[in-house]
Amino acid sequence: MADTQEKDAKRGRPAKKGLHGWKAALTVFGCGTFAAFGVFGVLVGALSLLVGSVSSGISSDASEAPVAAEQRGKPRAELEPGGLEVCGDYMALPSMRDLHVEETVSVSHSDPAENPGFDQEEPRLVSGACSFTVRPQFGTTALWYFDFEFEAVVHDPQEDRDQVAEELFAEALESVPAEFSQIESQADPDWADAAQSFYGEDLDGVSQYLVVARTRSAVYTMVFSGDPEGLESGQVPEFDFERQGEALGSRLNDRFFTIIPE
Structure with missing residues (x-):
């Protein structure tokens, strides 16, 4: 816009652009409507992204929790003779x-x-x-x-x-x-x-x-x-x-x- 105004000034006439009358009114109404929908769309997109991130985090935590438990394992049903030789055998x-x-x-x-x-x-x-x-x-x-x-x-x-x-x-x-x-x-x-x-x-x-x-x-x-x-x-x-x-x-x-x- 700055370049257009500068070129018009050099030509010796004021820069006058845009619509007038009912066309201007329709244009303003249309732009306002589209802007409103645009803002609404941005807000919905941001909210969806936020909810998606939170859901992803919850799903990730939920999927990782059993892994930590599995790493520790569960107690055995029974212990065979010599199965707890910590210093020199299975658990050495x-x-x-x-x-x-x-x-x-x-x-x-x-x-x-x-x-x-x-x-x-x-x-x-x-x-x-x-x-x-x-x-x-x-x-x-x-x-x-x-x-x-x-x-x-x-x-x-x-x-x-x-x-x-x-x-x-x-x-x-x-x-x-x-x-x-x-x-x-x-x-x-x-x-x-x-x-x-x-x-x-x-x-x-x-x-x-x-x-x-x-x-x-x-x-x-x-x-x-x-x-x-x-x-x-x-x-x-x-x-x-x-x-x-x-x-x-x-x-x-x-x-x-x-x-x-x-």
Whole structure:
């Protein structure tokens, strides 16, 4: 429009364009009507887009929810003898991708169901303990020591196995202070049914991170400690221990949940 007005001015006459009279009235009416429909169309389109986006988000969330549940799995109907050997068989700690084992120091396992003549009406308490030197995923590249032990009440015809596990959990917490020369901090991780973590120095003055956790009727303890002969002289930040403990603990929680029968 600016260019048209400028050209007309150069020709020596005012720029006068448009319609007049009834034609103008019809044009204004028509344009107004089309504009109204245009605005209405834009509003309807925007509303449809918004509703579509919200519906898509709801559908996406709904479709993702079962996937998360399936990743955890469901408890088994029964547990075969030796099926809960966490340290050296099906659930073997060394095979977990959240733990890079350099050397296995010791492994022990006990399952009464593996004994000939085991009475199915007797309580079945599976336990195990193992120690490793590991290379952590987080922070320092120095080696750590890792100790693990667990007790799982698989079957108890006389007592509620969850109640027995809660008692074992309380007993394990009572023994924690004896493992430290000083405890600097304490927290409650949320990756298990119940868990408490402790950070400080062990009896040799080396950094130590200890977690006692319970998943269903299994109680387990993880202990990470620094290497006193390493470059850091065994001193490890709590944050590094905590991240490693959470990564491994979450995976152990899922495995205990699915392996222990209902």
